[in-house]
Amino acid sequence: MQESTRKVPKPTPERLATYLAALNDLIEREVHTIASRDIEKLTGINAAQFRKDLSYFGEFGRPGIGYDVQGLRDTIARILKVKEEQPVVLVGAGNLGTALLRYPGLMLQNFRIVAVFDNNYNKIGRRIADLEIQDIANLAEANKTHRARIGIITVPAPAAQDVANRLIDSGISAILNFAPTSLKVPSGVVVRNVDFVKELAVLAFHLSEESALS
């Protein structure tokens, strides 16, 4: 990651993505203007933090008037680099991979899955949502054309590290990992993990009558 004089704290991008999701939701509901306290209600992130996060990138909103929802959405999308289409490759054409390929929310936010790979000869050559499932062995070659830098892993846990290595060798430097295992990656490669079961475990804890959160 390149050094710059403008330092953005590490949790800021995640909060920006949360604001973006809330703004997309407001656009769906045809809300045109909001105050920072509305952002707090929608996201649980306090209004002062919201204004601070934006302050790293310039001045937005007008006192007493608030923020133009579409304008703020576009600005945050530009900051997060999701204003232009981002090509994404996906490895693992199982149920979850298929669900993601058909998930309308990805395209709406400018993420386009451009290629899908598997190592199962029963799947290779079949189509999901207009894409032909390719042999994982073709990944590096195929990505010379696609030039994707984001990869999604939806393979079983034991296969995930090998897939991550192949993705990195093919030019991927950002990985969304759905396999319930921790990936080892070289510095410069970013991994985000999505773990449903972990989320369920947190919910189960909250169900407990013994638990008391401070």
Place this chain on the structure above:
Amino acid sequence: MQESTRKVPKPTPERLATYLAALNDLIEREVHTIASRDIEKLTGINAAQFRKDLSYFGEFGRPGIGYDVQGLRDTIARILKVKEEQPVVLVGAGNLGTALLRYPGLMLQNFRIVAVFDNNYNKIGRRIADLEIQDIANLAEANKTHRARIGIITVPAPAAQDVANRLIDSGISAILNFAPTSLKVPSGVVVRNVDFVKELAVLAFHLSEESALS
């Protein structure tokens, strides 16, 4: 949530769920003993924080010897109330709902989806993974039998709030929401959101050569 003298900080359950996922992974890899610094390597959560999180629930591990992986896993599973089977209902029998119904990781961690609902008459009566898709109108009645307290929402965003209301009316007090919208719920109901697109947006930000994280 019941008050108790033993206060657990709010982020602790989430970290416990992260430790649990790492320990499950270690069990898969047949690792039997670990030190708290290994937990740090696996989860990115520092060793002192790990020991502190455990300290709310008693004494574990032995100095110089470390932690028994299986024992620690079972202890954390008990704390998180995932040691006994947790029944879960799912609403939304689309691609994502189907993927979750077939996801082996849920059963492995004692979450059993006991019923699945949809409002689409083309889907009601069909089966996924041994469960018959039921009419959403039957939810409250069906949950008198199942007595699930956790619900998963995998419907499109515009339908999610209505589904959340129905879940809550049926006795659900913990919701895992995959719809990209914020849910309004009464106090005492916990919601966790899984938003793939948000995760991708964070990854996209990290790809940016202009970004510099402090």
